[in-house]
Amino acid sequence: MTVPDKPALEGLEAKWGERWEADGTYRFDRTRPRDAIYAIDTPPPTASGALHVGHVFSYTHTDCVARYMRMRGREVFYPMGWDDNGLPTERRVQNYYGVRCDPTLPYDPAFEPPDKPPKRPQLVSRRNFIELCETLTEIDEQAYEALWRSLGLSVDWTQTYTTIGAAARTASQRAFLRNLARGEAYQQEAPVLWDIDFQTAVAQAELEERELAGAYHRVAFHRADGEPLHVETTRPELIPSCVAIVAHPEDERYQPLFGTTVTSPLFEVELPVVAHELADPEKGSGAAMICTFGDTTDVTWWRELDLPTRALVQRNGRLQADAPDWIATEAGRAAYAELAGKTAKQAKARIAELLAESGDLDGDPRPITHPVKHYEKGDRPLEIVTSRQWYIRNGGRDADLRDDLLRRGKELQWVPDYMQVRYEHWVNGLAGDWLISRQRYYGVPIPLWYPVDAAGEVHHDSPIVPDEAALPVDPAAEPAPGYDESQRGRPGGFVGDPDIMDTWATSSLTPQIAAGWEVDEDLFGRLFPYDLRPQGQDIIRTWLFGTVVRAHLEHDSLPWSHAAISGWVLDPDRKKMSKSKGHATTPMGMVEKFGADAIRYWAASGRPGADTSDDENQMKVGRRLAIKLLNASRFVLNASQDEPPDAVAEPVDRALLAQLEAVVTGATAAFEELDYARALNLAEQAFWAWTDDYLELVKGRAYGDGTGAASAHAALRQSLGVFLRLFAPFLPYVTEEVWSWWRDGSVHRVDWPSSSELSAAGDDVALLETVGAVLYEARRAKSDAQVSMRTPLAELLVTAPAGDVDRLRAAEGDLLAATGASELAITAGDELVVRAVVAAD
């Protein structure tokens, strides 16, 4: 046994990191049966930038649970994935290298990215672009792994996956094909939300509302009798796309007009006045124009009222160049020419001028701010365009499936439990099925081709499906089964589906990907369904819900039994922290400054689901705790020797073990509910009482010999062993360091403490409390007298109720040694009163 003279935290991360790796301390043993395994569906962080303090926070929570479960004898499956699939990666590659993908270019095998991003993006082929994505994500992933390792995540680093790797592409395409075969995936030509910058469709789950400045334009449409029908709109540029005017069926102002027509200003298009209960009499004039498409309500009206489609906004966000057929009059076509080719914003400004000139604008536009739908990663408002897209059923259009999924939400154990409500609200609010196709390049391709008939027409309704054994496939690079590449795009040949799948369509399969679904059925059988999905509350609607949908459809089960939802790390200004804002403190810098155990202490102090602030004070406290653990351990090990457990005989020592037993029971119960924070708090409180009171109390006895010393030694070492293991999930480095002074093997692979091992525990938990109260008064007397704590008390007089008298007599020797008093005088009384007097000099 070697106890260092001056133990320190510095260097522990490197020392034990290497040792754990060499020993395979956290390696998953796949031979264990299902019920001996604890499987975690680790969130794969987005590999497109840097980890921030919020990641450190939530991943530490999971690691504490993983370490606890491992000490409870569960074999923990704790993989790490990297979400390197999708738009964030594309965008980062575009900015980092200064390139843009042009899928029409041929592959250039000799391509090297420019040293620094050129002013004007360089165009590269799709394959070159994907190679750059792979290069950059690999660099990012290495930096992530280095941070996770130094933070002490007990991940099995042989179990890693990426969401763009071959295994993920195979699983993603396989699941899609199964969905297709069962009728759960389907394609539809329909209006979709469209990002004009990214040039892709966007799913409901990826929307975010932003408050934008706009203006109500009060515009006159013309009734047959010459009277105006006023409509207030924030989007006058869509008047040429107008297909009807709508008002509430019970709105008396408009009832006489239902069934009649009006003509639009400037464009002179004849439009029916229709009724629908979604029209709000309180908004604007009570009458609204229906355009194809200005917003999602327009889509509803268009569908339910069976209106024509008059789309003018193109996928690049500009109005189409040529005047459409439905604008028939010369004046109308001339007016349209003023708008043609303009962006929505430019057209809005111009049409306001035109309406003012024609007298159809009533008053000045009235400025307002209103919520406008954006793609969460995009900059400009979404437009709605019609296109052919793939969908997966998620209950958005099917009440039975929705009920099934709501039932799954109830079946899942949520931590904290109120998070389940968010799931239910999302599922109940679904407006449609899950749009999974994306018009992008870096992602898992939709594994389909379509036949081209002799006339050159593409038959989308009879897709050509690959064999599962051939997965993963890239229809853009490989010919359809049974065809030759030369037939691509030719009459009688085929075309590949040009789209990729939404990144959530793949990451909704992380349990299947990590467990080797359909590839390693033995492993899959031991892991699925998993025990735990830890994740952020912001992605309940995307990742959590998507994973539940896929598991329900494919396996008719939940993907995991528990979902632990973590809170946010807040900025000092109490805003949600995000990496885009950039923060002075990087996680690695924090680890270097305070030590990994200190950072983990801060993180583990945040209760499940609760937001926490980025508080350096808590990290300092954690550091102090870790240092105290080193020093207290050093004292215990130097001042004692191994004694059999039954050497604990002194009432004070037996009381300590009794107290500890209660702590172990409490911490275990807390961890079973995944409440790591409560477990830490219990251990910490007991630990400080142990060092402040118990160690001081038995110090004198421990330095002596005889049965009193043996009892103290046994109790000190037993309690140290318990504390080290109680702290091991939180402070893996310092506990392992101390363990190594004393014991063989890793503290992270020994059994979690149990009450059965504390066989000598007494039943008088109150003894130490009473004795502690006396100690406290003795300290206060010395503090008041401004003397050293080592100054002996001249007098120690206690009045105590009957029960406490026995306790004090039992601890008398220790009390005298700790306070320096020569005599403990006890008188009987109703309550405990302590008189401690320091010698007058």
Add this chain to the structure above:
RNA sequence: GGGCGCUUAGCUCAGGGGAAGAGCGCUUCCUUGACGCGGAAGAGGUCACAGGUUCAAAUCCUGUAGCGCCCACCA
């Protein structure tokens, strides 16, 4: 507009019917026989506000306000 969560000491947060708690910070001490990357003690609070239930409310109920997040139909 709807939902969920939060509001407790200067700060960060526990507690959750039965005498207001911790850490940090602050004040005053202790020069250290495990620990100065220490230790001891002290001051500091109408538990957001208003009603209600109760012998008793920080705690349960109702409402209000502020903050955060999520959702919603951009006329």
